[in-house]
Amino acid sequence: MDNESQYSGYSYKSGHSRSSRKHRDRRDRHRSKSRDGSRGDKSVTIQAPGEPLLDNESTRGDERDDNWGETTTVVTGTSEHSISHDDITRITKDMEDSAHLDCSRHLGVSLAGALALLSFLTPLAFMLLPQLLWREDLEPCGTPCEGLFISVAFKLLILLLGSWALFFRRPKAFFPRVFVFRALLMVLVFLLVVSYWLFYGVRILDSRDRNYQGIVQYAVSLVDALLFVHYLAVVLLELRQLQPQFTLKAVRSTDGASRFYNVGHLSIQRAAVWILENYYHDFPVYNPALLNLPKSVLSKKMSGFKVYSLGEENTTNNSTGQSRAVIAAAARRRDNSHNEYYYEEAEHERRVRKRRARLVVAVEEAFTHIKRLQEEDQKNPREIMDPREAAQAIFASMARAMQKYLRTTKQQPYHTMESILQHLEFCITHDMTPKAFLERYLSAGPTIQYHKDRWLAKQWTLVSEEPVTNGLKDGVVFVLKRQDFSLVVSTKKIPFFKLSEEFVDPKSHKFVMRLQSETSV
Amino acid sequence: MSYVPGQPVTAVVQRIEIHKLRQGDNLILGFSIGGGIDQDPAQNPFSEDKTDKGIYVTRVTEGGPAEVAGLQIGDKIMQVNGWDMTMVTHDQARKRLTKRNEEVVRLLVTRQSLQKAVQQSMMS
Numbered sequence: 001m002d003n004e005s006q007y008s009g010y011s012y013k014s015g016h017s018r019s020s021r022k023h024r025d026r027r028d029r030h031r032s033k034s035r036d037g038s039r040g041d042k043s044v045t046i047q048a049p050g051e052p053l054l055d056n057e058s059t060r061g062d063e064r065d066d067n068w069g070e071t072t073t074v075v076t077g078t079s080e081h082s083i084s085h086d087d088i089t090r091i092t093k094d095m096e097d098s099a100h101l102d103c104s105r106h107l108g109v110s111l112a113g114a115l116a117l118l119s120f121l122t123p124l125a126f127m128l129l130p131q132l133l134w135r136e137d138l139e140p141c142g143t144p145c146e147g148l149f150i151s152v153a154f155k156l157l158i159l160l161l162g163s164w165a166l167f168f169r170r171p172k173a174f175f176p177r178v179f180v181f182r183a184l185l186m187v188l189v190f191l192l193v194v195s196y197w198l199f200y201g202v203r204i205l206d207s208r209d210r211n212y213q214g215i216v217q218y219a220v221s222l223v224d225a226l227l228f229v230h231y232l233a234v235v236l237l238e239l240r241q242l243q244p245q246f247t248l249k250a251v252r253s254t255d256g257a258s259r260f261y262n263v264g265h266l267s268i269q270r271a272a273v274w275i276l277e278n279y280y281h282d283f284p285v286y287n288p289a290l291l292n293l294p295k296s297v298l299s300k301k302m303s304g305f306k307v308y309s310l311g312e313e314n315t316t317n318n319s320t321g322q323s324r325a326v327i328a329a330a331a332r333r334r335d336n337s338h339n340e341y342y343y344e345e346a347e348h349e350r351r352v353r354k355r356r357a358r359l360v361v362a363v364e365e366a367f368t369h370i371k372r373l374q375e376e377d378q379k380n381p382r383e384i385m386d387p388r389e390a391a392q393a394i395f396a397s398m399a400r401a402m403q404k405y406l407r408t409t410k411q412q413p414y415h416t417m418e419s420i421l422q423h424l425e426f427c428i429t430h431d432m433t434p435k436a437f438l439e440r441y442l443s444a445g446p447t448i449q450y451h452k453d454r455w456l457a458k459q460w461t462l463v464s465e466e467p468v469t470n471g472l473k474d475g476v477v478f479v480l481k482r483q484d485f486s487l488v489v490s491t492k493k494i495p496f497f498k499l500s501e502e503f504v505d506p507k508s509h510k511f512v513m514r515l516q517s518e519t520s521v
Numbered sequence: 522m523s524y525v526p527g528q529p530v531t532a533v534v535q536r537i538e539i540h541k542l543r544q545g546d547n548l549i550l551g552f553s554i555g556g557g558i559d560q561d562p563a564q565n566p567f568s569e570d571k572t573d574k575g576i577y578v579t580r581v582t583e584g585g586p587a588e589v590a591g592l593q594i595g596d597k598i599m600q601v602n603g604w605d606m607t608m609v610t611h612d613q614a615r616k617r618l619t620k621r622n623e624e625v626v627r628l629l630v631t632r633q634s635l636q637k638a639v640q641q642s643m644m645s
Contacts, residue, residue, distance in 0.1 A: 517560065517611055518579050520553040521618045 112186055119193045119226060120159070123152060126200060126219035134208050141213045148216045155223045162230050166237070175269045176462060177469050181236045189229055196222050241266050246472050247492050250275050250283075254291055254485040257283050262494070268478055269468040275489055276460060276480065280448040286485055287444065289410040355405040356442065362401035363434040366394040372431065391425040406441065414450050415441065457482060530607060533639045534599055534629040539590040541624050550618060550626065551585020552578050552592055557611030567595035569633060575599075576606045576614045578630070596630040603627075 127149075130138060196218075204215055244262035248271065251258040259282050263274055370390050373379065385393065402420065406412040427437040440449070462468060463486075464478035474493040479486050541548035556565055558574045567577045578596045581588050598606045601617045609617070618626060 518553050518555045519611065519615045520580070520582075521550045521615060 115186060115190055115193075116163070119189055120156070122193055122196065123156065123219040123223045123226075126196075126222065127152070127216055129205070130209075130212060130215055133205075137208065137210050138212045139210050141216070145213055145216050148213070148220050152216075152220055152223055155220075155227060159223070159227055159230060162227075162234075166230070166234060175273070175468075177269060177467070179270075180267065180469050185229065185233050185236070188232075189226070192222075192225055192229065196225075240264060241270070245494055246474070247494055248275060248472075248489050249492070250279065250487050250489045252283060252286070252485055252487055254286065254288075259283065263472070265471055267469050267471055268464055268466065268476065269462060271472055271491075272460075272462050272468075272478065272480055272489070275487065279487065281446045283446060284444040285414065285447045285450060287410060287414075288484060289413075352405075352408050355401070355408045359398070359401040359405040359441075360434070360438065362398040363438055366398045367434045367437075369394050369397075370428070387425045387429045388421075390428050391421050395421055395424060402441070411441070411444065419451060532599060532631040533635045534631045535591075535635060537587075537590050537592050537628045537630055539586050539592065539626050539628065541626070542586045548619070548621065548624065549585070550587050551582045552587040553580040554598070554611075554614055554618070555579040557614055558608060559610045559612075568597070573597075574608075576609065576611075592628070592630065593632065596632050598628055598630050600629040601626055 200218070203209065204218070209215060241264040243264045245264050246262070248261045248263055249258060250261065259278070261275065261278055263271055266274065370385075370393065373384060399417075403412070406415055423440060424437065459482070461481040462478060463481055464476075466476060466478075468478075470476075472491050474491060476491040477489065479488050481487075539550055541550055554576050556562070556568075556573075556575055556577045560574065562568065562574045563571050565571065565573070565577060567579070568575070576598045578587075578592060578594055578598065581592055581594050598614075600606060601614075602623065604617050606614055606617065
């Protein structure tokens with residue numbers, strides 16, 4: 001896909017955008033959502049020559065600006081425009097065209113940026129306009145004004161730093177709907193600035209007020225109000241969600257892996273993003289090969305029963321009666337598939353353990369062949385190796401055991417030889433033991449551990465019965481879908497705890513021998 | 522029956538000989554004991570002195586060998602077949618009474634009424 005680029009560049013272009021983050025989010029969302037080259041399926045990507053394979057955000061600087069009109073999405077995926085040189089089959093799975101939304105988002109971003117810039121420059125304008133327009137009439141204003149100037153300067157600086165800290169962050173996700181709080185804040189700022197300008201225009205510009213100190217104080221009050229709005233933004237956007245109020249249970253639909261998370265007050269879409277962030281480092285990687293019961297177990301289910309009707313006339317009841325009879329007969333039939341499943345599992349377990357033992361021994365032995373060069377040792381320069389060569393040298397002895405183990409645990413698609421070599425080199429460089437080297441392979445790690453391009457997918461679909469900007473409530477259920485699997489998330493409210501106090505005097509800990517056993521003889 | 526540490530214990534005792542009854546695989550005596558140096562003497566309903574950790578008879582089954590031999594509820598057992606029972610744990614007492622190869626146990630028991638009877642006879 002060519003439309004994977006993150007438009008983080010825009011955010012820095014748009015000045016002191018207090019609330020442009022929301023729009024940046026929305027804009028960037030479709031960038032990242034459209035970057036679904038890595039859906040977890042193993043299809044080959046056909047690239048035009050000279051194009052890097054599934055690259056990440058930063059490398060697409062020039063192309064971004066040309067192609068931005070093509071990239072899209074709303075809730076589900078990229079539009080057809082974004083096909084430039086990839087595998088068509090990957091993109092044509094349930095996509096929607098939403099180019100029109102893109103325009104509105106850009107509009108929104110620029111609007112927010114303009115608003116932010118305006119609100120930043122307004123106090124300066126308030127103070128400068130009288131000086132420019134009717135300088136001669138102004139009363140001279142000494143130390144109080146200078147104090148006010150300094151305070152305005154510093155407050156604006158603080159505002160600038162605060163906005164930078166709060167809003168100038170690379171957005172982590174695209175939300176399908178408007179972020180309500182941000183919209184609210186934008187409206188608030190707009191109203192604030194407009195009302196200040198109104199009063200300024202009427203009271204000061206028209207009447208050419210001569211009291212300069214009053215004008216400067218007016219500007220300072222605007223800056224204070226803006227600072228308070230910033231404080232409100234901090235509380236609404238950052239602090240409110242921190243105190244845990246709900247417990248979310250996320251269950252993966254294909255294999256039942258589940259986790260619990262504590263979150264605060266969030267809207268459904270933000271909670272979805274939170275879950276996704278934690279999904280990538282908590283859940284073991286989705287391995288489609290591990291899902292199915294072995295075929296031998298499932299094969300002989302309902303091998304056909306034939307139903308003979310002995311001279312019955314009415315056919316209306318027959319079909320249901322027949323099917324029920326078949327089902328009942330099948331249920332009563334002695335079913336031994338659980339037996340086979342059990343033995344198959346035991347056998348598989350044994351095989352895995354044997355291969356694992358072989359692997360561990362091979363790796364341990366391989367690691368004994370190299371050691372770090374000490375300064376005192378005098379060695380022939382030809383014998384000194386860098387980590388890569390050292391890794392290659394010892395890889396051969398463990399390659400076979402590793403391959404067999406990975407095959408048995410069905411992990412071999414996740415680890416190419418190159419990746420194993422790289423990991424080995426990494427471990428050798430950092431003086432890790434064989435066990436540390438092996439921890440990556442002996443248990444299935446979280447998705448984020450594997451190579452980014454293959455297993456990380458950025459596009460998820462949020463399915464919810466309630467509008468996604470609603471806050472979380474007890475009992476809300478929503479589903480995060482990908483092509484192969486989905487995460488079902490349900491909400492429960494954390495109960496209200498009643499803590500009561502009980503004082504225990506340390507001197508009251510006394511003990512005696514216990515009881516009377518009574519034994520009959 | 523109070524116990525002064527370091528001084529020998531003196532008591533008026535009665536000899537009781539119990540023939541064990543065979544019930545299936547077990548030899549039973551027909552009473553229950555309580556007490557012992559590992560038990561809590563304050564909970565003993567039969568003892569006069571609540572620090573007495575001796576072995577007491579807490580129940581006597583009706584018609585059993587113990588009742589026939591004259592054992593009464595509340596008796597303190599001082600000796601069993603020559604073994605002392607004033608300073609034993611509960612489990613040791615049980616073991617001394619339930620030895621499988623002994624068919625007869627000879628107990629020395631004491632009770633308050635014995636003491637009083639002796640005192641009265643001495644005074645009169």
